[in-house]
Amino acid sequence: MFFPHSSELEARHDPDWTSGEPDVGTRITLAVAAPICLTMALLAQPILHAWVGGGFESAGPVVIFLSAALVITILPRTGLLMLQGIGRLVDRH
16 A cells, blocks of 8 residues: 555655654554454463464464564564555665
8 A cells, every 4th residue: 555655646746655654654554463463462362262273372472472573573674564555665686
């Protein structure tokens, strides 16, 4: 969503797109992902039990750590996608 949007803004030569677009994009992404990750962290053991059955509830802390890591990696992701969209950041993966 952010990649094509930033490409369009760059193609229109909109000089002010960097003033608010990355902030708004990060807020939208966090507004969607943070509640999901928080729910997963709070209900890790019941979710694991429902998903893979009994015996895996002890993996709850792993789900909590992975949920926290996901929220942390979301923060720079919007800006990186927007930089890729305007051609100023090349992904070398």
